[in-house]
Amino acid sequence: MSHTLFRGPRSLVLGFCLIAVAFALTQLLQVNGRESPDTRQYVAYSLMLSGQSREQAAAHTIDYYCESERIRHVQNARVDVASFMNPGHGGRAYRDCRKYEEDRVRAVTAQGGVSGYMSLFSTPRMSAIFATRPGYPALLVPYLAVLGLKWGLWAAAVTMTVAASALIVVLLRGLGMRPPAALVGQVLYYVLPVSEQTMRPMSEGLLLAAVMVVVLACVRLLHGHSPRMWLGIAAAGFALAALTKYSETLLIAGCLALVPAAMVVWRRLRGRRVPRRTLALTALCMGTAVAVQTTVQVLDLPSARESMQDLFAHFSRPDVPDPWHRLMILNGAFWVDWVREQCITPLTAALLGAGAWGVLRRGRALAGIMFAVTAAGLLNQAGHPDVGIGPRLAVLIWLLPVIGIPLLWAGYRQVEQLPGGAEGRQTHPQPVPVPNDIGALVRADPSGVPEVPRGVAGAGTDGSSARPGTRSRLRVLEVWGRLFVERSRGRIS
Secondary structure, three states: OHHHHHOOOHHHHHHHHHHHHHHHHHHHHHOOOOOOHHHHHHHHHHHHHOOOOHHHHHHHHHHHHHHHHHHHHHHHHHOOOOOOOOOOOOHHHHHHHHHHHHHHHHHHHHHOOOOOOOOOOOOHHHHHHHHOOOHHHHHHHHHHHHHHHHHHHHHHHHHHHHHHHHHHHHHHHHOOOOHHHHHHHHHHHHHOHHHHHHOOOOOHHHHHHHHHHHHHHHHHHHOOOOHHHHHHHHHHHHHHHHHHOHHHHHHHHHHHHHHHHHHHHHHHHOOOOOOHHHHHHHHHHHHHHHHHHHHHHHHOOOOHHHHHHHHHHOOOOOOOOOHHHHHHHHHHHHHHHHHHHHHHOOHHHHHHHHHHHHHHHHOHHHHHHHHHHHHHHHHHHHHOOOHHHHHHHOHHHHHHHHHHHHHHHHOHHHOOOOHHHOOOOOOOOOOOOOOHHHHHHHHHOOOOOOOOOOOOOOOOOOOOOOHHHHHHHHHHHHHHHHHHHHHHOOOOO
């Protein structure tokens, strides 16, 4: 049945492709200049996976990184009131970058302690954090081999961004949205701050695509579609996310596990049978969280404590003795400042509120899943409350408005369902079968029986309200009552 998700009208496929191409063309305006210091770690890791030595990977990474620094310097100089008349070509910025990076590589090489896929751009403790994230570097290998560093990193970012937007369209179509509403989700993914992060040469693009695989599988599973297949897809999504960023995957799995677990408890308290698919999803999410945490402990991978030492000491100063206490104090200040900013410019809060409203209208299961993903994003931010990199760490929260706003915009009347229970294809509403005399009565009175669509919006399998269909059925009962009155008066034979 799931193949019907991908069988949409040609206008949907054409519209998706046109929007994706337009997005890719706009991204050509900034091919270089998006890098961050962490980009060096991922690029060097990918080059080592391609067969280069650690020193060769470092040299090629410096070439790319410093060229990006040069381009960004020139772009900033062109709009700086002190230098816009003579912005130059960034030669000095390039030379300064190369000198700094080469000196750092020589210092790390002399220090020693670097092994495996650790790079030479930071201390071994910092490099060990990135050496345990093979997902994104492995993805880059074919792109860099064919297109080189500059275009390979750009193409990989575009591919992951478009892939995630395609999963959003599939999810919205599976929820019964018409093609225009589903494409609104794609557009929102491109125009909201989420794409700014996924287009950077970092792991966020791949992570968001993996999370969307998990979200799609969880929604379809809770709606009763092919449990075995969607469980396997969810497990694959979790595995890909763990290879990309296992710390964030732990948060996502833990938060998602609360959704089916709460459904199990609710049904038990009300004396209702718990579907096996809900129990299976609970076991999968909890099992993923336990497996990730066990792997971290057994393999002695960098944990939350190392992340906090990176935050407070940057591995260049002695470790702080009370990282948890400092984290609590910093979080208090960080979130008070965040609330203050939202009160002054509440755009983010408004978008999150609109997204929450949209998923709540669609049903409890979808709302629970999206709230869990949003909570994981907020917890990830709370684990590293650094103002400088905040938007990147909390990127998961933007999936809520991306999915919720199209549902809110379309409303119940634009939701449709496929024949046989599968959702997603536009169908024409069928009139309620009534006797001929009812038909005559309706022709005589235009306010008579309305047509009642089968599988109207709001009567979804996730327990959402069925108010439009209820109103139509009440109208039918009203006309039947009128027919009885007319017969009793002898006006209808």
